[in-house]
Amino acid sequence: MTAIDLRDLPEELPPVAPKFPAAPFDGAGSFFDAYFEETARAAGTMDWAEVERASALLTEAYLAGRTVFSCGNGGSAAVANHLQCDHVKGVRTGTDLTPRVVSLSSNVELITAISNDLGYEHVFSYQLQSQSQPGDVLIAISSSGRSPNIVQALTWAAEHGLRTIALTGFTGGAARAVTEVAVHVDCTNYGIVEDLHQAAMHAMAQYIRLCRMPIGAIADTTF
16 A cells, blocks of 8 residues: 555545534433434445455454454544454354454553653554564554544554554544545544444454354354
8 A cells, every 4th residue: 555645635624424413402312313313324324345345354364363453542442442352252253263353552551651752643553563564454443533643553554564444434534545444434423433333343243253154053143
């Protein structure tokens, strides 16, 4: 993948999705209805071909014994950590795969040391420099797609032979521009974007798992 000069990218693109919420609601019930209606609309904007590409890339990495790294900030860090759980434990169960997955968001001691001494924008790329090898995979999760540490990690990974997947929302920001595979949610609400990133993570884990299970075992397995 050709490296992209981040100086050539606009700092902010106008949102293409409707603003939600845009006005007060008269009760929790009506807000919940609207929230899930917007969730369904946003889910319909996702490119399932990109989800297919991401699933194939992860399967290929697991079969080759490569390491998959995940990362994110805030709520996206929770998705990155959960991804490690569902892929190391879930995908392995009942299959011929032994996934190697590391969340770069999970070690608070290391994150704070890098952040304090070098700057928060380096917390993920610095770890990749020590732990990754060409052919490994980075899954970077960012609702805005503009977090400097996410963009830096994706850029460094692409320049050093890693395959890259980004889960983004809003306009996708620079993360969507520099990644190899973009699972994008066209939505301007952080909660909904994070909900759908989590759903995409679960769906990929379960899909990869069932594809590597004996056909007769699928119906008898609780996913």
